[in-house]
Amino acid sequence: MSSDPWGRVDETGTVYVRTSDGEQVVGSWQAGSPEEALAYFERKYEGLVVEIGLLEKRVKTTDLSAKDAMAAIDHIRGQIDEHHAVGDLEALSKRLDALVASVEARREERKAQKAKQTDEARHAKEALVAEAEELAQSEQWRAAGERLRALVDTWKGLPRLDRKSDDELWHRFSHARSAFSKRRKAHFAALDAQREVARQTKERLVAEAESLSGSTDWGPTAARYRDLMAEWKAAGRAQREHEEDLWNRFRGAQDIFFAARSGVFAERDAEQSENLKLKEELAVEAEKLVPVTDLKAARAAFRSINERWEAIGHVPRDARPKVEGRMHTVERAIQEAEEAEWRRTNPEARARAEGLTGQLQAAVDKLRTQVDAARAAGNNAKADKLSRELEGRQALLDQALKGLEEFGG
Known part of the structure; x- marks a missing residue:
């Protein structure tokens, strides 16, 4: 019989392991010596030690799931419980118990972390929905459209929530995007129209x-x-592919007209400048007729000057008032001379003037006699009144006599 601190082999080849509950049968060994049997089952124990050590390391340093970790623990614990090795099996069980506690702690930690991530994802998605609903009312079509596309990418990168919550938030998010797209489509349709x-x-x-x-x-x-x-300005802009071509045609047509007009106006301005020189010379010639000494000759000369004036044509607009004003001044002087001559030679007017003068002279003589009579009678008040009346009639008489002189006598 062979033995060590944790097991023994009896004379029948049965291998035992020592536990706190007493010896437990490990197995039967018939292929060799008892020492070899113990060594075989001790190696199996060492194998369990290595397997537990590796599992402890994986639980501590990798993202091994709690489910997979517990399956591995249960597998090793099954071998320990079935006493398939010789060694301190209780120590291995304690290590497994500690490992279970560690896995449970990791499970709770991950659960809390997942809950935190879920809560963060919920808040993030709610913020995305709120922003999308605000953007749905925007008229900054390009910027809002680009931002909504970026929000979709952000949404896809967030963890899913529970199905109900995720679906509800996605429905609001999707509805906001659809509302914006519908408004944008309507806007551009109206713009196209x-x-x-x-x-x-x-x-x-x-x-x-x-x-x-x-x-x-x-x-x-x-x-x-x-x-x-x-x-054109009031019509608004046409489609981009038409606007430039239409403008070039529109502007080109105007350019043709205004270029032609400018050429004609340049020739006209040169001609009118020459006309102005000629009319200024005629104005000088006309001004020599004033003062009028020979009405008939002045009238004939002015008529000749005026005919040449009319034949010359237009002068620059800004010079016209001055040069025409000089001619009008001469024309008015001749007209005034004609009116004076007419008054002087008109028999009817002369007779009327002489009759008026005679009447006024008789009235003045009568008033003068009345004034003298009133003063002689000592009636100074009446004399003063008659004197004032006499002054008025005398003024009219003086004016009539001056008019009569214009008729030559």
Whole structure:
């Protein structure tokens, strides 16, 4: 019979292991000596020691799940409970008990960590939903659209919650995205419709602008181009692919017209500057007729000057008032001379003037006699009153006599 502190082999080859509950049969050994039997089952014990050590290390240093760890522990414990090795089996059981406690602690730790992660994920998803619902009302279409796409990527990176909570939050999140997409689609559809109307309007404006480009009716056409430009600005923008081409055609038509007008105006300005010189020379010639000494000759000369004036044509607009004013001054002087001559030679007017003068002279003589009579009678009040009346009539008489002189006598 052979033995060691933890086991023995009896004469029949039965191997025993010593425990606190007494000896337990390990197995039967018939293939060799008792020493070899003990050595075999001691090696099995060492194997369990190594296996437990490896499991302890895995539990401590890896992310081995609690389920897998407990399965490994149960497997080793089964071998210990069946007494398939010779050694301090109770020490191994204690190590397994400690390992179970460690696994349970890890399980609780992971459970708390998972709960924390779930709570963080819930708050994160609620924040994403709140932001998405706010963005759903935005009209910053590009920025809001890009932000919503980024929120989707963020959502995908977050852990799932329980099915009900996750589905409810996702439904709100998805609804916000759909609402934004619907509003954006409606906005751009309306914008496309507006741009199509703008395109049609601008096509019409371009057609009219091109039809006017060859016009030589400078004033009205230029005014119409200004109106067309105002209509263009009010029409809004057409689609991007049409806007630039339409503008180039519209602007090109205007450029053709205004370039032609500028050329014509440049020639006209040169011509009008020359006309101004000629009219200024005629104005100098006309001004020599004043003062009028020979009405007939002055009238004939002015008529000749005026005919040459009319034949010359236009002068620059800003110079026109001054040069025409000089001619008008001469013309008024001749007209005044004509009126004076007419008054002097008009028999009816002369007769009326002479009759009026005679009446006023008789009235003055009568009042003077009355004044003298009143003073002689000592009635100074009446004399003063009559004197004031006499002064008025005398003034009228003086004026009438001056008018009569214009008739030559």
